Amino acid sequence: MEENRITPHCELLLIGGSAGSLEVLFKLLPLLKADLPFPVVLVLHRRNSGDSSLTELLASKSSLFTSEVEDKDPILAGNIYLAPADYHLLIENDRSFSLDYSEKINYSRPSIDVTFESAANIYGCSVVAALLSGANEDGTRGLMAIQKAGGRTVAQLPATAQMPFMPQHAITSDAAGLVLDIPGMAHFFNTLE
Amino acid sequence: MIEDEDIDLLLNDLFDLYGYDFTSYSRASLQRRIERLCMLDKFPSFAELRYRVRNDPEYLKRFVEEITVNVTEMFRDPSFYKSLRDDILPVLGTKPFIRIWHAGCSTGEEVYSMAILLKEANLLRKSLLYATDLNPTVLEKVRKGIFPLTQMKQYSESYIASGGTRDFSSYYTANYGQAKFDSELSEKIIISTHNLVSDSSFNEFDLILCRNVLIYFDKKLQDRVLQLFDASLGTLSYLALGTKETLKFSVVQNKFKQLNREKIWKKIE
Known part of the structure; x- marks a missing residue:
């Protein structure tokens, strides 16, 4: 029975987004509490430019330490990690990142599916993943992998998304356990243990 | 999904039979590449991929080419x-x-x-x-x-x-x-x-x-x-x-x- 199921511990929060997702993060990140007991990984479709201004911009919105991932960085609680442009972001058994420059998936590198599936492999039921605004199908398969591993999934309420296609695609595919607006997501993430 | 133990078996085969040592490759990436190859070449199971690698030196060439990432470009960055x-x-x-x-x-x-x-x-x-x-x-x-x-x-x-x-x-x-x-x-x-x-x-x-x-x-x-x-x-x-x-x-x-x-x-x- 649902009420008796033990809620798994959250050890990793993944947030994937494409077109229109930056605005969401600019509102969402300031609402996250300063002592989140797990790491947050952002996988965003972005232009392939060498500059790191996006990291600085995101860091300015959050009290959590925010950095762009370098190869083999360890994944530590209370940090926000941004997937670098033009690499897939994978997770290793020892809970460190590795990067991969293989073919684009869903026309995207980084691909949200790739990171989500990799996280499901390593973290299993202790992953929570959210899919934000976007105009692409990326992310749905990843959410499904996380559900299959026992983790929890969230889609942004499409009516609140600048580009509703991506979260709607996840919802239609039954890949979203919860459908939340921005304050709803903030509340949900802040109460995860 | 392919299990870690299966990958270990395959990597041992590659080393013992052909001298290729992939055991220190990043595991997350290897796993993706092997799963991708299984799909591309339509192996019904991991065991069949392993059998082919063990018994077909011609296929080994393709395996090595596909398992390693060969995406590159001119004047990147x-x-x-x-x-x-x-x-x-x-x-x-x-x-x-x-x-x-x-x-x-x-x-x-x-x-x-x-x-x-x-x-x-x-x-x-x-x-x-x-x-x-x-x-x-x-x-x-x-x-x-x-x-x-x-x-x-x-x-x-x-x-x-x-x-x-x-x-x-x-x-x-x-x-x-x-x-x-x-x-x-x-x-x-x-x-x-x-x-x-x-x-x-x-x-x-x-x-x-x-x-x-x-x-x-x-x-x-x-x-x-x-x-x-x-x-x-x-x-x-x-x-x-x-x-x-x-x-x-x-x-x-x-x-x-x-x-x-x-x-x-x-x-x-």
Whole structure:
């Protein structure tokens, strides 16, 4: 029975987004509490430019330490990690990142599916993943992998998304356990243990 | 999904039967590549893939080519190439002879980019570019110097962004959808198989480029390879890695000094 199921511990929060997702993060990140007991990984479709201004911009919105991932960085609680442009972001058994420059998936590198599936492999039921605004199908398969591993999934309420296609695609595919607006997501993430 | 234990079995086969050691490759990436290959080649199960690898040496070639990532491009990260032009080549130009090693060069797009830089700096005549990879199939492509014509528009833009001022199309001849690069460039390229996991240093170099290769290795193997590079670099020499790779926390970090924002290090001792 649902009420008796033990809620798994959250050890990793993944947030994937494409077109229109930056605005969401600019509102969402300031609402996250300063002592989140797990790491947050952002996988965003972005232009392939060498500059790191996006990291600085995101860091300015959050009290959590925010950095762009370098190869083999360890994944530590209370940090926000941004997937670098033009690499897939994978997770290793020892809970460190590795990067991969293989073919684009869903026309995207980084691909949200790739990171989500990799996280499901390593973290299993202790992953929570959210899919934000976007105009692409990326992310749905990843959410499904996380559900299959026992983790929890969230889609942004499409009516609140600048580009509703991506979260709607996840919802239609039954890949979203919860459908939340921005304050709803903030509340949900802040109460995860 | 393929289990870790299955991958262990397969990696043991590869080592025992063929001498290829992938055990220190980044596991997350390997797993993806193996799952992808199972799908591409329609193996109904992992056991069937393993059987084919064990019993069909012809298939092994394809396996190695697909398991390793061979995605590369010309003038990737133009600001990196700009730094090579502005900061590194003028120093190397003072030497009587320039040896450059492209370690894990894949199909060779970066090697030809480098040859173009050298030509434009009037250094190509006294340079040799060593292009190595573990995979003989991709080296055949380096030898030919033929790349898809469809890529040339993007390569040309990156070339210009790297500080190139010539007409990029003057470096190749277009034919049947392919761009064949000038033999003046390929004549300076020496091609050989070399496995960073198991082979040792084979020369002394002034510049080693190994970009987006170490990301596929675990920390221990990264250290081994960096020591190999250290042993292969002479005085006043440089090491270049990919934009998200680092010498920080490696065994050789004290022997190198990073030059600027680009991932180029100067050997200091």
